[in-house]
Amino acid sequence: MGTQESYLRLLNEKISDIAFEKEPRELYEPMTYALTMGGKRIRPTLTLMACEMFKGNVQQALPAALAIEIFHNFTLVHDDIMDVAPIRRGKETVYKKWNTNIGILSGDAMLAKAFEIISESDEKIMKPLVQMLSKVAIEVCEGQQLDMNFEHSEKVTIPEYLAMIRLKTAVLVASSLMAGAIVAGASKQDTRELYLFGENLGMAFQMKDDILDVFGDEKKFGKKKGGDIISKKKTYLYLKAHELAKDKTLNSLIYYFANSTFDNDTKVKAISEIYAKVGVKKHAEKLMDNYYAKALAHLKKIKLPESNKKNLLKLAEQLLVREF
Amino acid sequence: MGTQESYLRLLNEKISDIAFEKEPRELYEPMTYALTMGGKRIRPTLTLMACEMFKGNVQQALPAALAIEIFHNFTLVHDDIMDVAPIRRGKETVYKKWNTNIGILSGDAMLAKAFEIISESDEKIMKPLVQMLSKVAIEVCEGQQLDMNFEHSEKVTIPEYLAMIRLKTAVLVASSLMAGAIVAGASKQDTRELYLFGENLGMAFQMKDDILDVFGDEKKFGKKKGGDIISKKKTYLYLKAHELAKDKTLNSLIYYFANSTFDNDTKVKAISEIYAKVGVKKHAEKLMDNYYAKALAHLKKIKLPESNKKNLLKLAEQLLVREF
Numbered sequence: 001m002g003t004q005e006s007y008l009r010l011l012n013e014k015i016s017d018i019a020f021e022k023e024p025r026e027l028y029e030p031m032t033y034a035l036t037m038g039g040k041r042i043r044p045t046l047t048l049m050a051c052e053m054f055k056g057n058v059q060q061a062l063p064a065a066l067a068i069e070i071f072h073n074f075t076l077v078h079d080d081i082m083d084v085a086p087i088r089r090g091k092e093t094v095y096k097k098w099n100t101n102i103g104i105l106s107g108d109a110m111l112a113k114a115f116e117i118i119s120e121s122d123e124k125i126m127k128p129l130v131q132m133l134s135k136v137a138i139e140v141c142e143g144q145q146l147d148m149n150f151e152h153s154e155k156v157t158i159p160e161y162l163a164m165i166r167l168k169t170a171v172l173v174a175s176s177l178m179a180g181a182i183v184a185g186a187s188k189q190d191t192r193e194l195y196l197f198g199e200n201l202g203m204a205f206q207m208k209d210d211i212l213d214v215f216g217d218e219k220k221f222g223k224k225k226g227g228d229i230i231s232k233k234k235t236y237l238y239l240k241a242h243e244l245a246k247d248k249t250l251n252s253l254i255y256y257f258a259n260s261t262f263d264n265d266t267k268v269k270a271i272s273e274i275y276a277k278v279g280v281k282k283h284a285e286k287l288m289d290n291y292y293a294k295a296l297a298h299l300k301k302i303k304l305p306e307s308n309k310k311n312l313l314k315l316a317e318q319l320l321v322r323e324f
Numbered sequence: 325m326g327t328q329e330s331y332l333r334l335l336n337e338k339i340s341d342i343a344f345e346k347e348p349r350e351l352y353e354p355m356t357y358a359l360t361m362g363g364k365r366i367r368p369t370l371t372l373m374a375c376e377m378f379k380g381n382v383q384q385a386l387p388a389a390l391a392i393e394i395f396h397n398f399t400l401v402h403d404d405i406m407d408v409a410p411i412r413r414g415k416e417t418v419y420k421k422w423n424t425n426i427g428i429l430s431g432d433a434m435l436a437k438a439f440e441i442i443s444e445s446d447e448k449i450m451k452p453l454v455q456m457l458s459k460v461a462i463e464v465c466e467g468q469q470l471d472m473n474f475e476h477s478e479k480v481t482i483p484e485y486l487a488m489i490r491l492k493t494a495v496l497v498a499s500s501l502m503a504g505a506i507v508a509g510a511s512k513q514d515t516r517e518l519y520l521f522g523e524n525l526g527m528a529f530q531m532k533d534d535i536l537d538v539f540g541d542e543k544k545f546g547k548k549k550g551g552d553i554i555s556k557k558k559t560y561l562y563l564k565a566h567e568l569a570k571d572k573t574l575n576s577l578i579y580y581f582a583n584s585t586f587d588n589d590t591k592v593k594a595i596s597e598i599y600a601k602v603g604v605k606k607h608a609e610k611l612m613d614n615y616y617a618k619a620l621a622h623l624k625k626i627k628l629p630e631s632n633k634k635n636l637l638k639l640a641e642q643l644l645v646r647e648f
Contacts, residue, residue: 027469078432082425101406101472104428105465108402111432112461115439119454126450130443137436141429145351148425 002052004315007045014066018117030094030106031113034073037089042319043176044069049312050177050194053304056184060122064129064179067118071133072172074110075140077103082148083231111137121183128182136175143168156234158243162203170202177312193301200295205319207288210235212323214272215281220323226268232257236287237280238271244278292320326376328639331369338390342441354418354430355437358397361413366643367500368393373636374501374518377628380508384446388453388503391442395457396496398434399464401427406472407555435461445507452506460499467492480558482567486527494526501636517625524619529643531612534559536647538596539605544647550592556581560611561604562595568602616644 002010020032044065051061079085080093081103087093095103118129146164150156177198181191213228214237228235238257245253256262256270275281295316299309326334344356368389375385403409404417405427411417419427442453470488474480501522505515537552538561552559562581569577580586580594599605619640623633 022466024466024469024473026473027466078428082428100424102469104402104406105469105472108432108435109462109465111435112458112465115454116458116462119451119458123447123451126454127443127447130439130450130454134436134440134443138433138440141433141436142346142348142351145348145426145429148429149348149350 002048002058002311004045004311004318007048008041010048010062011041011044011065011069014062015069018066018113026098026102027106027109030077030098030102031110033097034077034094034106034110035070037073037091039069039073039089041069042315043072043172045315046173046176046198046312047180047183049315050180051184052180053308053312054181054184054186054190055308056180056186061180061183063117063120064133064183065176067114067129067133068172068176068179070110070117071114071137074107074114075144077107077110079144081107082144125182125185129179132175132179132182136171139167139171143171150234151232153234156239158236158239161234161236161239165206166199166203169206170199173202173205174198187303190302190304193298197295197298197302200291200298201316201319204288204291204295207236207284207291208320210237211281211284211288213237214268214275217323226264226272229257229268229271230264236284237275240283241275241278241280244280244283245274249274249277288320292316326372326382326635328369328635328642331372332365334372334386335365335368335389335393338386339393342390342437350422350426351430351433354401354422354426355434357421358401358418358430358434359394361397361415363393363397363413365393366639367396367496369639370497370500370522370636371504371507373639374504375508376504377632377636378505378508378510378514379632380504380510385504385507387441387444388457388507389500391438391453391457392496392500392503394434394441395438395461398431398438399468401431401434403468405431406468449506449509453503456499456503456506460495463491463495467495474558475556477558480563482560482563485558485560485563489530490523490527493530494523497526497529498522511627514626514628517622521619521622521626524615524622525640525643528612528615528619531560531608531615532644534561535605535608535612537561538592538599541647550588550596553581553592553595554588560608561599564607565599565602565604568604568607569598573598573601612644616640 015035018035020028020035022028047065047068048058048061051058076088077094080088081095081100085093086096093103094106098106114133115130118133119126121129143164143166146160147168150161150164174195175198178191178195181194186194210228213235214226216225218225228237241253242250253271253274256267256274259267262270299313302309339359342359344352344359346352371389371392372382372385375382400412401418404412405419405424409417410420417427418430422430438457439454442457443450445453467488467490470484471492474485474488498519499522502515502519505518510518534552537559538550540549542549552561565577566574577595577598580591580598583591586594623637626633
């Protein structure tokens, strides 16, 4: 059974094999850059683990795994343009290092490349794989659009926020797992349960991310606290705090959140204190735990010996480990 | 046998059937807008005609035809952002009507949608179709990158320009035809000849476009003359004129082409006069005729009765008719 490390090595090897030494280099250099910025390759690892769980041939899952990783990195390249984000994983983002046009075009080429690579899969599974990738690609676009809409919307509800992160984050986790099940020839029922495991795991993972942004250990987390607050993201924490806060506290929350005249540290400190005061963290943790419990219930329903599920379970737990 | 008009009707019907009435409307409205701006649907018509030429089932070619049309319109949406083009087909471009982020994202969703629609094709032809679409998508990105590079390059050669328009324009015409051949189950050899027919036809078509931009009848052509001159595109006309012009004429060409202080009309008039003086039009026409002759030679090699090829030949001739 492959370990997470062995999968990561395999994936990185295959990614460096992809012929990106092509002309025009203005197109291919940013693609290589975006793909080798040091991501954790969680999604393609999920594909390989899911394939192995159903006793499929991991080699045959590689095109789908790579396609998903390239697709994921394409979304980051374009999102960074839309979000005007200069830094990702401690490095300059593609559009910032080159320019917006190159960011757009090399992203486009990555999306096309994802489909080219998935088309190297076995003929027999081509149709469900292309359907999986195109469907999730459209859903992620929908999620990104909702996320942008929420920036300008005064009244975002918690269910709306959850629907957005489902599209923007959770369905890709779900689809990554589904791809492995498709390659391994799992039953429709098992594939469905695995998808739902992934969807709920993805939701839990996003909740963790929201919590870490405010309550995380900066050293462990590797990025500065309060990024969501500074960029005025209406996360679950904000929306729940808005619901829980009353009177003066509510006014303070709205005032500090919307105001841009404070320096970032003051703002993050003020909002974090309000979050702590109204006890929003325990709500977020509870929601995260609920999603994870749902995920596990779906995993349980898959008709496989529990020993087959071990690797995947271990990775899921690792993803959700409490660093706060 | 379907006429061009009947194919256009069929395609427009199918395009309006695609479920674009979805949420978030900020994503789907621009997609609908871009797809219904009134293009001539030449590429998907070529797919259907190629399929029919090989006695394939035209209904089965519809997913590929629609995918190609959606893909083509995606390239226009993103190109207009990169080229800062406010108007297309007499209407505001997507990024101009909405904003750049919406242009990027709805374009992305169109590219994904193209693959979703092509995945509705028969399982047996899924692999070559997805390979065709992903390959051409990457090539078109390469072409667009070269086009952008040439804007800032002082010394573009004619072979470099021709290589660029092959990638940016001709390979999509070729692939549109190839898709129809794949659906109809044509032989590898015939499919290859049809592809090369399309590639050369696409080159001829682009030559015509370059000529029309300067020497076309504004009323017939439907857009103002000299767009390429105003946007400083180093087209075949410019590059050939640069080669042919000597001394004072060459200096004038360089001077007027690079200079932005003149009003557009003065500039277009001056450059057009130089083009006429050095006789660049007949060179461009000769090149166009050469490409078309090559195209016809490839069409001839396809092992089918000449009567099968009539429709396609008629459309090709229509595309290249001299309106200048």
